[in-house]
Amino acid sequence: MAQVVATRSTIHSSFASSGSGSFQSQLEKLKPSGFASRALPRNERRSRRAARVSVAVAAKKAARADTEVVPVSPEDVPKVESRSCTFYTIEHVQHLEEFQHLGDTSVSMWPKPTVRRKTKIVCTIGPSTNTREMIWKLAEAGMNVARLNMSHGDHASHQKVIDLVKEYNAQSKDNVIAIMLDTKGPEVRSGDLPQPVMLATGQEFTFTIQRGVGTADCVSVNYDDFVNDVEVGDMLLVDGGMMSFLVKSKTAELVKCEVVDGGELKSRRHLNVRGKSATLPSITEKDWDDIKFGVDNNIDFYAVSFVKDAAVIHELKNYLQSCGADIHVIPKIESADSIPNLHSIIAASDGAMVARGDLGAELPVEEVPLLQEEIIRLCRSMGKAVIVATNMLESMIVHPTPTRAEVSDIAIAVREGADAVMLSGETAHGKFPLKAVKVMHTVSLRTEATIVAGETPSNLGQAFKNHMSEMFAFHGTMISNTLGTSTVVFTRTGFMAILLSHYRPSGTIYAFTNEKRIQQRLALYQGVCPIYMQFSDDAEETFTNALALLQKQGMVKEGEQVALVQSGRQPIWRFQSTHNIHVRKV
Numbered sequence: 375m376a377q378v379v380a381t382r383s384t385i386h387s388s389f390a391s392s393g394s395g396s397f398q399s400q401l402e403k404l405k406p407s408g409f410a411s412r413a414l415p416r417n418e419r420r421s422r423r424a425a426r427v428s429v430a431v432a433a434k435k436a437a438r439a440d441t442e443v444v445p446v447s448p449e450d451v452p453k454v455e456s457r458s459c460t461f462y463t464i465e466h467v468q469h470l471e472e473f474q475h476l477g478d479t480s481v482s483m484w485p486k487p488t489v490r491r492k493t494k495i496v497c498t499i500g501p502s503t504n505t506r507e508m509i510w511k512l513a514e515a516g517m518n519v520a521r522l523n524m525s526h527g528d529h530a531s532h533q534k535v536i537d538l539v540k541e542y543n544a545q546s547k548d549n550v551i552a553i554m555l556d557t558k559g560p561e562v563r564s565g566d567l568p569q570p571v572m573l574a575t576g577q578e579f580t581f582t583i584q585r586g587v588g589t590a591d592c593v594s595v596n597y598d599d600f601v602n603d604v605e606v607g608d609m610l611l612v613d614g615g616m617m618s619f620l621v622k623s624k625t626a627e628l629v630k631c632e633v634v635d636g637g638e639l640k641s642r643r644h645l646n647v648r649g650k651s652a653t654l655p656s657i658t659e660k661d662w663d664d665i666k667f668g669v670d671n672n673i674d675f676y677a678v679s680f681v682k683d684a685a686v687i688h689e690l691k692n693y694l695q696s697c698g699a700d701i702h703v704i705p706k707i708e709s710a711d712s713i714p715n716l717h718s719i720i721a722a723s724d725g726a727m728v729a730r731g732d733l734g735a736e737l738p739v740e741e742v743p744l745l746q747e748e749i750i751r752l753c754r755s756m757g758k759a760v761i762v763a764t765n766m767l768e769s770m771i772v773h774p775t776p777t778r779a780e781v782s783d784i785a786i787a788v789r790e791g792a793d794a795v796m797l798s799g800e801t802a803h804g805k806f807p808l809k810a811v812k813v814m815h816t817v818s819l820r821t822e823a824t825i826v827a828g829e830t831p832s833n834l835g836q837a838f839k840n841h842m843s844e845m846f847a848f849h850g851t852m853i854s855n856t857l858g859t860s861t862v863v864f865t866r867t868g869f870m871a872i873l874l875s876h877y878r879p880s881g882t883i884y885a886f887t888n889e890k891r892i893q894q895r896l897a898l899y900q901g902v903c904p905i906y907m908q909f910s911d912d913a914e915e916t917f918t919n920a921l922a923l924l925q926k927q928g929m930v931k932e933g934e935q936v937a938l939v940q941s942g943r944q945p946i947w948r949f950q951s952t953h954n955i956h957v958r959k960v
């Protein structure tokens with residue numbers, strides 16, 4: 375078990391050999407492996423490495439005896455009384471849990487404060503998770519954003535989830551969950567079938583634009599122009615490629631196909647035509663109705679499906695402005711038509727989602743990792759949020775452990791610099807939603823510990839009109855990285871916290887805001903821990919209160935330094951032309 379839970383190899387040795395001294399005291403003594411290789415003579419390094427290896431083997435043997443594979447949060451750690459464990463005492467388990475939640479920094483030369491997971495986790499809420507108990511458990515396990523997929527459920531069921539998330543936020547002292555409404559968009563879906571139909575490779579199957587057809591050899595499609603958009607020779611994909619059909623002929627109402635990859639066709643399955651986007655508007659009538667529902671409920675983000683160009687983003691933003699709604703817009707990059715317009719779409723938006731499911735159906739799958747990298751790079755260069763979505767832990771819909779490839783997939787998204795990684799079916803209708811969140815949490819944390827801070831985003835001075843704020847975000851990051859401190863920022867609009875997140879400081883960005891809406895929004899951004907606090911008229915009093923709050927919540931320790939950055943578009947307690955960075959001792 376020690377093998378799985380520890381975030382650095384040094385911890386295996388310290389932990390497994392903890393015959394004397396508390397785990398905490400051993401933890402205090404730990405130095406990053408990078409530090410060891412800089413400071414120790416070569417021989418000593420070698421012998422320590424050997425000790426680590428042998429202890430890791432011992433830990434591995436212990437792990438084999440213990441059947442639990444991903445014990446990363448209190449619910450998953452077996453009750454201490456019923457546990458037979460060679461190496462652990464109850465204090466060890468408690469310290470370990472604390473450590474897992476916060477993570478290990480171990481990047482700079484000096485002892486640093488522990489940091490939180492930086493990469494945020496978006497969870498789709500569905501039948502497996504739409505109860506009060508599960509929302510609470512997901513939040514405690516690491517969910518940062520709750521996603522409502524408007525392709526499923528009705529307003530009443532989504533309203534219940536929104537109310538539960540708001541209830542959680544209202545009662546939580548140090549955690550906040552943002553709400554993201556994902557539009558259905560111009561999805562093409564097959565119709566209802568009385569029961570699933572088994573289709574064999576080579577057999578004929580027909581799609582019709584007539585409504586209400588569902589037989590063993592023909593099913594309806596919900597989109598009248600389907601027959602016009604599709605041509606003979608096109609490849610139709612069901613559920614992103616789980617089944618495929620070659621179009622052989624068509625009439626005014628029917629599209630006749632040959633089954634290429636057969637399987638079980640169920641009701642209301644998603645259809646794509648390889649290489650083509652449907653000629654439907656990105657925002658349908660249903661979507662406008664759902665968008666209004668989002669406005670009425672003061673949600674935080676729209677994820678807009680099948681965006682093809684920036685015009686649709688402008689249209690939505692104009693609508694939101696006309697109703698005085700301050701909701702951020704994240705286009706889903708999933709349509710073949712969006713690729714030539716990536717730059718203008720992202721420039722018009724507040725971020726982007728790499729929606730790999732439909733992206734990999736409309737375009738060849740081998741393009742997906744390349745596009746993921748490109749979209750992340752573009753968003754990062756423009757200071758916009760970026761989410762990597764779909765199939766991240768797909769096997770955990772039915773299995774309690776991830777495949778190694780899935781673990782690598784999360785690690786890659788984290789290393790590429792995504793703000794957030796997303797769970798879909800894993801949390802919506804999977805059997806192990808909490809375990810999936812915990813795996814994402816652990817893998818992100820472990821990967822983040824290996825990322826060396828300090829790489830300057832290449833666009834300094836270009837992405838933001840407010841160069842002075844950008845300069846202070848950059849230098850605030852440099853100071854916090856050099857001293858190994860967290861960053862503290864006060865923000866009413868979220869702007870300065872988002873700007874700091876863009877520079878990816880290695881410590882946590884504690885973003886204090888006096889706006890609940892902004893606190894919720896900031897939950898999506900990499901490295902930002904948003905905290906709601908009333909601001910007083912006096913700057914010094916507010917700083918003191920903020921540091922006291924951080925210390926009370928165990929986020930910083932007495933004597934620790936923090937970099938306090940005062941900059942941004944709307945000055946708080948300063949003149950417009952005066953920007954500051956202070957380093958303060960708690």
Ligand SMILES: Nc1ncnc2c1ncn2[C@@H]1O[C@H](COP(=O)(O)OP(=O)(O)OP(=O)(O)O)[C@@H](O)[C@H]1O
Binds near residue numbers: 523525527
């Ligand atoms: N609100 C909901 N109510 C009922 N079932 C849901 C809900 N949200 C999701 N699901 C179920 O979880 C599955 C996976 O969710 P996901 O968000 O990935 O939807 P999808 O339809 O597969 O894909 P897309 O994201 O393209 O709409 C859905 O296919 C559906 O069966």
Ligand SMILES: CC(=O)C(=O)O
Binds near residue numbers: 730733
């Ligand atoms: C998230 C989503 O809609 C997709 O991957 O297609």
